[in-house]
Amino acid sequence: MAKDEPLLRMESVGKEFFGNRVLADVSFSLGHGEILGLVGENGAGKSTLMNILFGMPVIAGTGGYEGKVFFEGKEARFSSPFDAIDAGVGMVHQEFSLLPGFTVTENILLNRESTKYNPLVEIFGGRIKTLDRQDMRRRAESAISEIGFSIDPMMLASEMPVGHKQFTEIAREIDRKNTKLLVLDEPTAVLAESEAEILIQSLRGISKKGISIIFISHRLQEVVDLCGKILVLRDGRIVSETRPGETDVFRIASQMVGRNVETAPSHRPPRGDTETILEAERLWVDMPGETVREATFSVQKGEIFGIGGLAGQGKLGIANGIMGLFAAGGSVKVKGRNVRLNDPAHSLSHDIAFVSEDRRGVGLLLEESIDWNMAFTAMQVQDKFVRKLLGGLLKWRDNEAMRAAAQEYIEGLDIKCTSHKQRAVELSGGNQQKVCLAKAFVVSPDILFVSEPTRGIDVGAKKLVLDTLRRVNEERGTTIIITSSELEELRSICDRIAIVDNGRVIGIRPATDPAAEFGLLMVGSDAAVSDPVIVGGED
């Protein structure tokens, strides 16, 4: 292996899906121990590029790709992910692939366990070898220590916090002795900031050992901090290949979307006190990974109210609990009326709508068309899009009204689709989110809960989503409660922001307060907690 030859080199790689060009003329190279940042909007071609590298069957099944991929100087055409793994490409996916009932050790060494010989092997073959638990533990410990994050090797995956899972996945790739290239797809999306920092540190350490890394992320600051080389993809083409010294977050962001992005938070004039529309008292919600222990807060009519906090502290649980999606207790009043918890239909009957953070699970009927998705809740809860016959004895679906409404929102929200009959599963993440929003708007709610409205969608769509929310708030007077992990996003749109820490609302501040103030609250600093503004304290 010649040292001057880069580990990975792509030459004019391109790909078409059924006449739809998703990648064109992508060429780059990646040296040993180098970290490459790959950024781009959703649909820019990042996943397709990685699928080509990883030999995913979907590529070969749709006519292969153009151009050449060289791995260690030799042309590589991996026909399956296993070929890629054998060659030394490791991939950590966005979705975790850990077995809940297995320990960290067992997960790291899945299907690569250390084994011991016994005589029965002669009859039944190698799979009847017994496991060498001691050696497995030793190997797991060494892989974990290489990352520099401490995890108990005997802990069950089902009991791990989400950050640990990410590290376990990486340790799994590290344990493969021949891993030369590690691909990380949005590894920090699920991590709290402190965990993300540890991850960045450990990736640096890994690259120093000679393993090259491709780092895909929407968090541009991390990319700039970590990567030695940054590749910006737009519409399937490389629009820039720079080094962190030559660029900054704003330049990259504008290259990604091809236009200048407005990032300055716009502050709205302070609002006079109006009536309270929603009151939550001692609310607890049992949402796995986002437990709410005690949340007390109230929201004013016509307000945009933000709920922020670090991942896993319970901010997502509040909306899910009020909407009845997870077991909850305590008291919630809307316009003075009690909401029966644990009963989604009852919550919806208070003219509350919810755009879930779980778009593909809760938010959408993936196999159904766009118009069905938009009309579904309104049809169930409010009898909209329903024609009644025989005095309501028979109910007919009003397809014409559904089509008209869908068409209106497709235009209004600029949803990119072939028609209102396209299935939701075929849309990109950003467009799916817009369908979710439209579904909520169709109900014309008084209160709209929106959770993580911009998670996993690109910069351009992000702005459109936030603008839409603000417009609905101003034009229809809808009270909006946004839950988001991105503080800057909350500060740019909200009137007031509540910070959730360890399942409790520990402070509610106007959005105009300096960012540092919120930062202190998020880490649960004592100085902030003793402040008189706090609602929902210990006693």
Next chain:
Amino acid sequence: MNRMQDNVRHFLISNSVPIIFIALSAIAIPLSGFSSSYLLQEMLTRLARNSFLVLSLLIPIMAGMGLNFGMVLGAMAGQIGLILVTDWAIVGIPGMVLAAIISLPIAAVLGYICGSVLNRAKGREMVTSYILGFFMNGIYQFVVLYLIGVRGMIRIPFADIELRIPVTNPQLVLSRGYGVRNAINLTGLRHALDNALEFNIPVGGSSVNIPVSTYLLIAVFCLFIVWFRRTKLGQDMRAIGQDMAVADSSGIAVERTRVIAIIISTMLAAFGQIIFLQNIGTMNTYNSHDQTGMFSIAALLIGGATVSKASIANVFVGVILFHLMFVVSPMAGKELIGQAQLGEYFRVYVSYGIIAVALVLHAWKRYQERERSRRSLRGEA
């Protein structure tokens, strides 16, 4: 609620199925009027008789395939072996070994078929294997009704060929010349294994017989399961049991491993059926295997196992509790209502009812466990 109370409650809930059956037995035993030495003997006999069959269910559960209703396929294979051995008049341990040698390859083939079908019905293994049992029952009946005998029912015209598995013993074959009789007396094999090594222990005036050799075999089987869990193959099965997609993406041959799990289970069930019938001493050609499947699964569930988790302890607790109910309830019913015919009704009622009760209790248990973990998450409200 204080911690101690909570732990006790959790223990009661997580063992609710066995506890309810212990309570039922506690009521039924005095009612039945059986002596303790009689019950002890019955339990020891039945434990030896059934444990092997119930143990054969453990491996598919480990591989995430649920309760293997397809074990009746293995039982059928075992019975074919027994029919042939009885015809050849090979008695004692050699007869049992020969029956096993004949039935194990048949069981392996049936297990392979069953496993391959189940690979096409992922996530619906239990109902599929249950129905597959009915289908195979048809084929089994065709074989024993028409293909076994002095002369074959099916004759290929123009060539002097009869499709026939030769069995000539008139005590086995129906008088028409083909087809096996319903009740077969396994005189030569009766207690062949049980009596190979046995102990008699005096208990309260009478003596209790312990079939040590059978227990030794069961102990070996338990050790095998413990050891098997520690092998690479066992680890792969556990991985598949938890998440097939993850196991697949890590390179484990999922379908092949699932087929192996079913083959092992079916072969063990075939051997289990041979042990079962050598103890009973007579064989119901057309019914024994059906009962085997239902009773084994009922016993395992009563032992506290679920469709996704089962241990060796579940097997023994389950066999004892199930058969205690089985022995005691007809008599208890008779004493209560005073009708002798109720006995058989009670047996059927108990064995099917038990499966339903066990499944309902498991659903309730899962709900209670969720509630419990929820409480610990709440604030001090």
